[in-house]
Amino acid sequence: MTTLMEATTVCRNYINGEWVESKATKIVERRNPANTDDVVARVPLSTRQETKQAIVAAKAALPGWRETPAPARGNILFKAARLMEEQKDELARLLTREEGKALKDALGEVQRSINIIEFMAGEARRLTGETLPSELPKNFSYTIRRPVGVVGVITPWNFPVAIPVWKIAPALVCGNTVVFKPATLTPLTATRLVQIFEQAGLPAGVLNLVTGAGKDVGDEIVTNPHVQAVSFTGSNAVGAELYATGAAGMKKIQCEMGGKNPLVILADADLQLAMESALFGAFASTGQRCTATSRVIIEEAVADKWVAMLVERATQFVVGDGLEPGVEMGPSVDENQMKTVLRCIEAGKKEAELKCGGERLTGARYDKGWFVAPTVFDHVRADSTIAQEEIFGPALSVIRVKNFDEALEAANSVRYGLASSIYTTDSNKIFEFVEKSEAGMVHVNSPTVGGEAHVPFGGTKATSVGPKEVGRSALDFYSELKIVYIDYTGRKRESSIY
Ligand code: ADP
Secondary structure: OOOOOHHHHHHOOEEEEEEEEOOOOOOEEEEEOOOEEEEEEEEOOHHHHHHHHHHHHHHHHHHHHHHHHHHHHHHHHHHHHHHHHHOHHHHHHHHEEEEEEOOOHHHHHHHHHHHHHHHHHHHHHHHOOOHHHHHHHHEEHHHHHHHEEEEEEEOOOOOOOHHHHHHHHHHHOOOOEEEEEEEOOOHHHHHHHHHHHHHHOOOOOEEEOOOOOOOHEEEEEEEOOOOOEEEOOHHHHHHHHHHHHHHHHOEEEEEOOOOEEEHHHHHHHOHHHHHHHHHHHHHHHHHOOOEEEEEEEEEEHHHHHHHHHHHHHHHHOOOOOOOOOOOOOOOOOOOHHHHHHHHHHHHHHHHHEEEEEOOOOOOOOOOOOOOOOOOEEOOOOOHHHHHHHHOOOEEEEEEEEHHHHHHHHOOOOOOEEEEEEEEEOOOHHHHHHHHHHOOOEEOOOOOOOOOOOOEEEEOOEOOOEOOOEOOOOOHHHHHEEEEEEEEOOOOOOOOOOO
């Protein structure tokens, strides 16, 4: 097994229980986005051939893992959760160095991952089906959950521990074997995660890791006939292509993609509470989460007052290297992402009123990183570009409306449907919003972000394809029902209906 120091030099692939050097001719450097002098990892862009080897290893390990009793599979996950707990601080610090989020957010992400592994480990003892009565005497039927087979896990960089965990843990509990392709920007947290599962005693070939580009490693996973299912989180552009490619190969596909999440504030709301939630939802984790609050939809009557409160706090938001104490927001994940965010902001300046931010941060504290100031736009039209397109950066658009009906219409006017939130004390409006909001997850007087280990996660409309992730519903993607009919009459059937 590699040590952290070795892994820091050049990441290795983990295939069939061995840490193997990639034969890739191209190796890219991953630098700390808060301080580009700090090289975090060197990442080989592995070949299709290496990906095929990982798939072959996963296929060979499948019969042994499938036949391992589910509670025994769960015990390995319990061990992994304990190991992650022991390494929590180190893993969170690495996450901050590699991805950039503030250390408190990284610690939160690792804790959530521990919770998910523990929850899924417990589910191993509850992989239940149903027992169903028959229309015939002395007959009954029941269902059992069987693994799908070799599962591909393709993940983004923004939650480099939690998202892989919420795919890998249920996949393993259900008896599948896994080929994991992390984002190229966060290879070292992925390596540490796989090392934890290795230390927990996972048999060779059950979990394999291949670093590399989406167009090679990712595409091989999606097109290889030995892979039965692919779970993907990332952009809509890639997800749409991956869904079509996987469908052509008759694979089971699950995609979690973009969001443009609204936070609605009615005039009777607790304005201070709504402000703190919008601030946290828009700027914590640098807005780089699919559940980030990117639109505030507010009743005109309280808009001036509320925007002034928000801007005052946004301009004081502490931006810096996430490892520094007191920092509330880190950098964009890399130069490309920062440029994309700045481009969106420039477009916004033509469409709406810039209230604060709107530029790259400069000065000694910021010059070695990719920092963008917390940005607020006011008087944004619901159909403008900044109110429609996902930005994935610290930019919040305020849309003013006359009443609840207009707020609901604006909230639903985007193609995405991940999370939404409403701040009000009017219980009738709360229930109406819960009913009519086109979002997979609706929050009432709570921020658009966040989730719990046992509660399903996912969206609707263009955001999601396939069953919800996390919680018990995750098992629906990673297992297939087998239906069993038992007849204990010992006699020939009289009717052909049955
Ligand atoms: P993000 O920028 O948020 O990481 P992407 O959609 O670009 O979102 O990438 C998400 C994951 O999908 C990454 O691991 C990426 O390498 C992978 N990926 C990119 N293109 C493809 C593709 N054509 N086939 C399969 N996976 C891909």
